[in-house]
Amino acid sequence: MKQMHMRILSNQQVSDRYWHMVVDAAGLDAEVMPGQFFNIRCSGETYPLLRRPFSIYRINRNERTLEFLYLVKGLGTKRLTERKAGETVDIFGPLGRSFELQDGWKTVLLVARGVGIATLTALAQDAAEKGIRAAAILSARSRNDLLAAETLQGFGAHVYKVTEENGNSDVESVHRLIEQILAEHKIDAAFTCGSKRLSRLLRDVTASRGIPAQIALEEHMGCAMGVCFACVCDVREGEALKTVRVCKEGPVFPLEKVVLA
Ligand SMILES: Cc1cc2nc3c(=O)[nH]c(=O)nc-3n(C[C@H](O)[C@H](O)[C@H](O)COP(=O)(O)OP(=O)(O)OC[C@H]3O[C@@H](n4cnc5c(N)ncnc54)[C@H](O)[C@@H]3O)c2cc1C
Secondary structure (H helix, E strand, O other), X not given: OEEEEEEXXXXXXXXXXXXXXXXXXXXXXXXXXXXXXXXXXXXXXXXXXXXXXXXXXXXXXXXXXXXXXXXXXXXXHHHHHOXXXXXEEEEEEEEOEXXXXXOOOOEEEEEEEOOHHHHHHHHHHHXXXXXXXXXXXXXXXXXXXXXOHHHXXXXXXXXXXXXXXXXXXXXXXXXXXXXXXXXXXXXXXXXXXXXXXXXXXXXXXXXXXXXXXXXXXXXXXXXXXXXXXXXXXXXXEOOEEEEEEOOOOOEEXXXXXXXXX
16 A cells, blocks of 8 residues: 555546546555545545545556546545646555456356445456456436446446345345346356445345355545544354454455444
8 A cells, every 4th residue: 555646537427416526646656455445535635634435446457547536425535526628636555355257167156335336347347357257236316327337338247237226126126136146147256335335135045055255445544544543343254253454454355244333
């Protein structure tokens, strides 16, 4: 991990609530893996003081650029939208544990909700590069928020869109969709990010079939370096519960181990 000032190549609004930022990562010598994140100083001002964590959305190894897809939530992300191409942004990373794709896997299932779509897009990119196909359920409030659908299709993913707008994003409907996908494809592993409800559903479905599954957690973070313990969660270790830091031991965990409160 490294703190760097990366040049912003573009920072554009892509829907009502989402922005897309591309930075020049030529000076970054560390390998970036899907599921990892960067802690970004959103503004040059003292407030907000803390950096904000963002998953890597796309890793362009040839162009040596990194892409982030972010939802405008509060002051930090609002300040980030004000950053212009040509300016530099103070970025710290890559941080955390990445998703793992095993040799021999042929098809994986991705279940993403909201901004979790950003996190799983990098995984779909990596899977495509390894010759692994992805079936991706993208869930969002509205069709406008399903930004990454085309990007995922570009990686060869079979995309299933569900939204509140269309009335098909409730747990029961997504459950039926997962069952349909499992009947149509031999799924070797599953991955999720962005919704505790859908993560619990995916955990139950994958556990009953013995399909390995991983989750990327998004918790409020302070330092993102494992020092402040602001982002802890509980994981099962045998019969016991262990408290771990999402920034350091995660954000990616085996799905069956995480206590999804
Ligand atoms: C590992 C990781 C990866 C992430 N990747 C992305 C990404 O790729 N794209 C993206 O848009 N967002 C991502 N997030 C979430 C993003 O960090 C927060 O939305 C951002 O920090 C909000 O900052 P803010 O100053 O705009 O809002 P704040 O003023 O800090 O918060 C606004 C509201 O959002 C809530 N909130 C803030 N952070 C979180 C959080 N981590 N979890 C749940 N609720 C929160 C606050 O309680 C408050 O209600 C990620 C978070 C983590 C931990």
